Amino acid sequence: MNDVNRVLQVDGLRTEFHTLGGVVRAVNGVSFHLDRGEVLGVVGESGCGKSVSVMSLLQLIPNPPGRIVDGTAFLGDRDLLAMSQSEIRKVRSVEIGMIFQDPMTSLNPVLTIGTQIAEPLVEHKEMSWNEALDASIELLDKVGIPDAAERINDYPHQFSGGMRQRVMIAIALACAPPILIADEPTTALDVTIQAQILELLNDLRHSEGMGMILITHDLGVIARLADRVAVMYAGQVVETGSAEDVYGNPSHPYTQGLLESLPRHDQEHSSSERLTSIDGQPPNMLDPIAGCPFAERCKYVFDRCKSENPNLFVLNGNHSAACWWDIENECERTIE
Amino acid sequence: MNVNEPLNNKSMLSVKNLKVHFPIRRGILQRQVGAVRAVDGITFDILRGETFGLVGESGCGKTTTGRAILQLYEPTAGEIEFDGVALAHLDSKSMRDMRKRMQMIFQDPFASLNPRLSVGATIAEPIRIHSTVDNQKVQDRVNHLLEVVGLSPDVASRFPHEFSGGQRQRVGIARALASEPDFIVCDEPISALDVSIQAQVVNLIEDLRADIGLTYLFIGHDLSMIRHISDRVAVMYLGHIVELAETDRLFVNALNPYTVSLISAIPVPDPVIEAKRQRIVLQGDVPNPANPPKGCLFSTRCPLVVDECRTNRPELKEWRPGHYAACHRIDEMGAGKGLPPISLQQNLGQVSQ
Ligand SMILES: Nc1ncnc2c1ncn2[C@@H]1O[C@H](COP(=O)(O)OP(=O)(O)OP(=O)(O)O)[C@@H](O)[C@H]1O
Ligand SMILES: Nc1ncnc2c1ncn2[C@@H]1O[C@H](COP(=O)(O)OP(=O)(O)O)[C@@H](O)[C@H]1O
Ligand code: SF4
Ligand code: SF4
Ligand SMILES: [Mg+2]
Ligand SMILES: [Mg+2]
Numbered sequence: 001m002n003d004v005n006r007v008l009q010v011d012g013l014r015t016e017f018h019t020l021g022g023v024v025r026a027v028n029g030v031s032f033h034l035d036r037g038e039v040l041g042v043v044g045e046s047g048c049g050k051s052v053s054v055m056s057l058l059q060l061i062p063n064p065p066g067r068i069v070d071g072t073a074f075l076g077d078r079d080l081l082a083m084s085q086s087e088i089r090k091v092r093s094v095e096i097g098m099i100f101q102d103p104m105t106s107l108n109p110v111l112t113i114g115t116q117i118a119e120p121l122v123e124h125k126e127m128s129w130n131e132a133l134d135a136s137i138e139l140l141d142k143v144g145i146p147d148a149a150e151r152i153n154d155y156p157h158q159f160s161g162g163m164r165q166r167v168m169i170a171i172a173l174a175c176a177p178p179i180l181i182a183d184e185p186t187t188a189l190d191v192t193i194q195a196q197i198l199e200l201l202n203d204l205r206h207s208e209g210m211g212m213i214l215i216t217h218d219l220g221v222i223a224r225l226a227d228r229v230a231v232m233y234a235g236q237v238v239e240t241g242s243a244e245d246v247y248g249n250p251s252h253p254y255t256q257g258l259l260e261s262l263p264r265h266d267q268e269h270s271s272s273e274r275l276t277s278i279d280g281q282p283p284n285m286l287d288p289i290a291g292c293p294f295a296e297r298c299k300y301v302f303d304r305c306k307s308e309n310p311n312l313f314v315l316n317g318n319h320s321a322a323c324w325w326d327i328e329n330e331c332e333r334t335i336e
Numbered sequence: 337m338n339v340n341e342p343l344n345n346k347s348m349l350s351v352k353n354l355k356v357h358f359p360i361r362r363g364i365l366q367r368q369v370g371a372v373r374a375v376d377g378i379t380f381d382i383l384r385g386e387t388f389g390l391v392g393e394s395g396c397g398k399t400t401t402g403r404a405i406l407q408l409y410e411p412t413a414g415e416i417e418f419d420g421v422a423l424a425h426l427d428s429k430s431m432r433d434m435r436k437r438m439q440m441i442f443q444d445p446f447a448s449l450n451p452r453l454s455v456g457a458t459i460a461e462p463i464r465i466h467s468t469v470d471n472q473k474v475q476d477r478v479n480h481l482l483e484v485v486g487l488s489p490d491v492a493s494r495f496p497h498e499f500s501g502g503q504r505q506r507v508g509i510a511r512a513l514a515s516e517p518d519f520i521v522c523d524e525p526i527s528a529l530d531v532s533i534q535a536q537v538v539n540l541i542e543d544l545r546a547d548i549g550l551t552y553l554f555i556g557h558d559l560s561m562i563r564h565i566s567d568r569v570a571v572m573y574l575g576h577i578v579e580l581a582e583t584d585r586l587f588v589n590a591l592n593p594y595t596v597s598l599i600s601a602i603p604v605p606d607p608v609i610e611a612k613r614q615r616i617v618l619q620g621d622v623p624n625p626a627n628p629p630k631g632c633l634f635s636t637r638c639p640l641v642v643d644e645c646r647t648n649r650p651e652l653k654e655w656r657p658g659h660y661a662a663c664h665r666i667d668e669m670g671a672g673k674g675l676p677p678i679s680l681q682q683n684l685g686q687v688s689q
Pocket of ligand 6: 398399400523
């Protein structure tokens, strides 16, 4: 917490859901941080706990069935998890902006676009409605909506998917928060529209100096934008480091397997070449996991993996992996 | 024009000038006020044993093309020949026989299986419809098919909700194989699956092609997977094919500005390459297929648009053997003069700076 550039520091976050089938340990001891103006990419497959991690920070987990059972999340020197409802509500628009996968469900269908962008400005920035609507036009313009002055009177259904996502970004940006959390912001969009949105996020990062947590299952999207990467598997961060380290020297068997399994459109493929796949499937989060959550699918698995969940080992600088096996040196890792 | 007149290889499927328009109806009388031109005149052949990739953005007409080939939609115009036989003129008995030979694997393994049928019954259904065999033989065949797709025969009595997405997709594949088809339309068979499961299913699909001798129409929007799996690729935009070529040729030497932009839009899973890559970011959205632009369909977004593009629609022309593309400016860019069309990418790159 002594680093002046550290804007967010999350430690040991645990979130559970109590369902009829049993307890889902959706987020199981997750730690990560975000520095001023950097993009942290969080990647992992569906259900691994990416969304629940960030929803937990913002106290957006429905309770019941959900419950944050452990952890801290410091925004500067204030713990988000300890805040009252009114405090966290203010944080959600003024200090941390948020955009989601499906802009249609997060926009209000019966309010004009202008009203939805202006609302947080009136509520939190003490602007009059007229000032706030003028600011909305500027914001829409900034996110690349043509004829912004006219479009503020339109309703969400009058916009295409890509434009709605731009509107969501405009709302998230309204109070100029220093942090933006984007949860699968381009997953529902076509690739040419995805390219537009990624370009916009990249521009905003540079022009506004905004720190960003970008959640996606697409390793290409992360490679495009992220400075640092956290790879999640079954509710845990299994590898984290700079994008160069994680992609260039993947050190967790899951990260390695994922990168190997991806075909590339910029490389030639012979038609007889098979993809290198990871066997098996992600664990059922209802079953308690004793050892390493990846053990059933891992080609390096050995005895220890089945009984002990590995520590996050620091490999060098800020590159770490939660694995008992040192792939490079072909030996077991030991705790100093 | 006869696109890809098969050279030595025999054509399995031949699609000629296929159109599928959906009427738009309004008012109490449901009068037709227009039409969505979902597929608007496409021509291509699929050779026996090949995997033919069809790519394009949402709504460009890929699924409609696949369904029209399988006679699930009635074409508005055009002809479809399967193994040399025109499907439109078949009597219903011959059509049933033909239907056995053409199957489909769907995008959503959750929606495409009947939740009330056990997996065994799901796979047995097409076997019973298409042939009269006794129960034991059906059972044996179901067990065999489950093994072929990498599932244990023990799962036959279970129901779809007990399976993961990847397993359900395997069941869908087993069902498609049940009538012993020689041609399968794979409509985005992996896009609903987790990244770590996609490679497993793609490997299965490729192994089956080799083992059983299948021919595929593989529909997708993931160009990386399309490059991996296809022998040839057609790119669709607003109901038309704008480029068609052998896979490597298309990815290395695309001639149509939309193809080049589409390829450039897909990020590569390598941050070092991404940091240096030149990107073309197209402005605006895909136009409404009920009201397509007059001239070139891409003219509303194309970085290289000139006046001619707004009035005349370019035709799909063969620029090199087997490489077809539609664009007025290809000649000028050098492709017609035998120059490497990389100049097109450079031109696009400059425009986008
Ligand atoms: N039954 C139908 N009635 C009316 N319009 C339809 C029908 N089916 C498809 N369309 C329209 O036809 C066009 C092409 O649709 P199609 O489903 O073939 O696209 P696609 O390329 O498969 O897209 P995606 O990538 O989203 O699956 C779209 O504009 C779609 O809305
Ligand atoms: N409201 C809920 N009730 C029960 N389980 C939930 C709820 N929300 C999420 N989960 C479970 O938590 C786990 C992590 O989910 P999530 O964070 O949404 O995954 P993703 O990484 O795809 O964003 C999953 O097993 C999911 O089923
Ligand atoms: S701890 Fe063991 S099972 Fe887990 S990833 Fe490492 S080697 Fe594989
Ligand atoms: S014909 Fe014109 S608008 Fe169409 S792709 Fe070629 S240059 Fe672009
Ligand atoms: Mg999610
Ligand atoms: Mg489709």
